[in-house]
Amino acid sequence: MKIKKIYINGKFLSVKTTGVQRVAQELAPRVISILKARGIECEILEIPDWLRTSRFKSFLGIFWEQFILPLWVGRSILINFCNVAPILSMRQQIVFIHDAAVYDCPENYSFFYRAWSKFISLMIVLRRDFIFAPSKFSAERISTALGIDRARLEVFRESGRHMCDYEKDSNIFHRLNIKQNSYILAVGSLQPGKNFPVLLKAMNYVLDSVCLVIAGGRDGLVFSSGVELSGDRYVHAGYVSDQELAALYSGAMCFIQPSKYEGFGLPAAEAMALGVPVISSNAASLPEVCGKAALYFEPNDPMQLAQQINNLIFNPSLRLPLIEKAREQSDYYDWDVAAIDFVEKLLRKVGA
Numbered sequence: 001m002k003i004k005k006i007y008i009n010g011k012f013l014s015v016k017t018t019g020v021q022r023v024a025q026e027l028a029p030r031v032i033s034i035l036k037a038r039g040i041e042c043e044i045l046e047i048p049d050w051l052r053t054s055r056f057k058s059f060l061g062i063f064w065e066q067f068i069l070p071l072w073v074g075r076s077i078l079i080n081f082c083n084v085a086p087i088l089s090m091r092q093q094i095v096f097i098h099d100a101a102v103y104d105c106p107e108n109y110s111f112f113y114r115a116w117s118k119f120i121s122l123m124i125v126l127r128r129d130f131i132f133a134p135s136k137f138s139a140e141r142i143s144t145a146l147g148i149d150r151a152r153l154e155v156f157r158e159s160g161r162h163m164c165d166y167e168k169d170s171n172i173f174h175r176l177n178i179k180q181n182s183y184i185l186a187v188g189s190l191q192p193g194k195n196f197p198v199l200l201k202a203m204n205y206v207l208d209s210v211c212l213v214i215a216g217g218r219d220g221l222v223f224s225s226g227v228e229l230s231g232d233r234y235v236h237a238g239y240v241s242d243q244e245l246a247a248l249y250s251g252a253m254c255f256i257q258p259s260k261y262e263g264f265g266l267p268a269a270e271a272m273a274l275g276v277p278v279i280s281s282n283a284a285s286l287p288e289v290c291g292k293a294a295l296y297f298e299p300n301d302p303m304q305l306a307q308q309i310n311n312l313i314f315n316p317s318l319r320l321p322l323i324e325k326a327r328e329q330s331d332y333y334d335w336d337v338a339a340i341d342f343v344e345k346l347l348r349k350v351g352a
Helices: 010-014 019-037 057-073 111-127 136-146 161-165 171-176 196-205 242-251 266-273 286-290 302-314 316-332 335-349
Strands: 005-009 041-045 077-080 094-096 130-133 153-155 183-187 211-215 234-238 254-257 278-281 294-297
Touching: 005 010, 005 019, 005 057, 010 019, 010 041, 010 057, 019 041, 019 266, 019 335, 041 057, 057 077, 111 136, 130 136, 130 335, 136 153, 161 242, 161 266, 171 234, 171 242, 183 242, 183 266, 196 211, 196 302, 211 242, 242 266, 254 266, 254 302, 266 278, 266 286, 266 316, 278 286, 278 302, 286 294, 294 302, 294 316, 302 316
Parallel strands: 005 041, 005 077, 077 094, 094 130, 130 153, 183 211, 183 254, 211 234, 254 278, 278 294
Antiparallel strands: none
16 A cells, blocks of 8 residues: 555654653654655645634643544544544554553542543443554553453654754753762652652762652643652752753763652653663653663662662762663664654564
8 A cells, every 4th residue: 555645743852852752752853764765645734823812722632632633634644642642533553552551550649630531541442443552561451451462562762862863951050059979860840650759769868969850740630749859959940951961961970760659661661871870760661661771679678779879879880781771772762763663564574
């Protein structure tokens, strides 16, 4: 079958960038370029500007995606990078589902978000759309949660190498009143699955001169109330720019990924790409993503986490091997390789 044109759901361009949107931002232009080289036109369909600025933009964004977008696409193939797809599309679509967290960790999300996500996922299954997941762990969990054959899911790669492209904004150190190489870094929203209370408890057993910096906001429309963190040695940077985040990664003594649940664990991949030593929980997808490039701890054991942090602080010889292994791991989790791999699987799926 000769495919003339493929569309990409561009709703991700109208919302604040989190991990899911990052994947779309990095893969979309690469996929377009690869398809063009194969003689297939590919276009991103974006939400009109007047909808983006409306006071009802959340509702109108859903309306555009579910009713206007499928009319625009017609019988063409549509790639949906961000968990949601228009259920009225006239043919099978490509849908990236990044995890099964609304099923596995429902307490992390608002009632509306859980209900909407489960409804959309059910419709994707009933429509027999083609599903991609970011890790073997996520593929298994999505298969179980949705009650579908694991063979229906393809695994795609994510990467943290986009962080290497940003010029580091060192002004962030002055703004937060911190010094380079005097802090450990964690990245993520303040919701229970990120497990930041355990990290804060671990700080009680870490050298007093070391502080904890957490970068990331909180989306009240998506996440439940989450947690509140406090303490003299804790700095909440809030939502930071990519340039500021690159600086925070590079200036950290190490990066901590304490999560109890991750579909992939993009911050850990970003830290590895920048050559920052990683300490990660051994939960969910994280051992798969970090491989031998991280020190691990049980997510419910703050003493074990503190021990791994102290190992890095007091044993500098541990750092270089971790950094070298991180570079090797990043060779596999590369956006260019990911895009090529995805296009090959996409064309096989649609019979092109």
